Amino acid sequence: MSLGAAWALPLANTTEEAIDLLAHGSPEYRGKTGRKTLLRGCCLYMISDPELTCIFESATHHYGVRYPGDMGEAGNYVCASNNDWCAYSYDDEDKFNTTEPMTKFGHVSAAPASLVRVTVDGKKSNWYRFWTLMEWCQHNYLNIDIASIQAFSTSHFYCDKNGARSDYFHDPTTKEWVEAKSSGFSVCQHQPLPDDHARGTKDVTIYELSKDGVNIYQTWGRPCEWDGPWDEYTPFKT
């Protein structure tokens, strides 16, 4: 199971095939470019088949792959929240190295230069959301289903690396104690007060693998403000 805010890749039949495509491109691509690896964008790919799940951490000239257990996961799942964790990478020549780890390209403290104040501290937003996902998975592993993920998606607390939960946050700008949902660290994110509903809404999409294909469950905008059953799609019927 992959859980987080990232991308799904419906271009391969197995996780291993998807990893190979993202790492090396197709044989035609390599033949025409003379490259050993694929030129990519910087993002995360959540990849799962019934047997194997992983997070493919991608940068233009480097990549790494995280598997269950690499970050201390308690079972067969991986979490992601828009940051890289691999302490190594493979480079353009597909050579393994630890001198340029993936954390160099997607480190949790690397806030984008154009960051507007949609979170109290953009440098920590991904970090807290990652450990919130990890804490929830660890405590709910083997009891996670669509309904429980939907309920978790509406949550307004966040956890630190030690699992300590916060429901309120001391805003360093206003000096006020506010609900944690306004910190930008929680799974369901709101803007710092006053919330003008102008940005920072987070759609949530759940991809469920089944023997019949992929079921998709989705909200448009914040899950806590969604009224009624989630939208459902089955675009990849087998």
Ligand SMILES: [Zn+2]
């Ligand atoms: Zn909310």
